Amino acid sequence: GQQVMQIPQYQHVQEGEDFTTYCNSSTTLSNIQWYKQRPGGHPVFLIQLVKSGEVKKQKRLTFQFGEAKKNSSLHITATQTTDVGTYFCAPQGCQIVNFNKFYFGSGTKLNVKP
């Protein structure tokens, strides 16, 4: 079955520092989504990446999809306290057996100290 690893598990940064989380799959992906979950909240969609090597930006957030479509990253420049939360990747596999199954990574919990 599809294996997804998200690292790091936790990240504590000082406000203004940068932050990156990585999502690595053992199999080639069809696409990948990223979600943010605030403490006590529910996951909120951030972005979807589909093309090999794709890079998308949302203000201070930069999302990348690897050339082999097996890994992805989310980078936040100059973190703010509003960035606090857990960031999840949600990859969709290419294999027919996995195509209708939706997996979330274990998440990276970001804490930002003011």
Added chain:
Amino acid sequence: ETGVTQSPTHLIKTRGQQVTLRCSSQSGHNTVSWYQQALGQGPQFIFQYYREEENGRGNFPPRFSGLQFPNYSSELNVNALELDDSALYLCASSTGASGTQETQYFGPGTRLLVL
């Protein structure tokens, strides 16, 4: 607000009991997915319904079952509750056709505690 609602918000049950959780999808969405999120973990896919039919299932036993109604609202039923079923249960609605990972809009979740 996503327009996705879930009820109840919290629930306490005992081992062996049965529970039904409900989800109303966002207007215009015909696909509902259910997830189980244990404390400190990522959401685990239970199953998805598309136009009233199951459209994919994760690694959950048959005692986890579901329904989708003509108005695209959905129910998650869990029989013979176990302690490990204690978790936040999330539903997410989307507009996707079968097999497409569309943007999912999550509801606030139902927090289930099994004693």
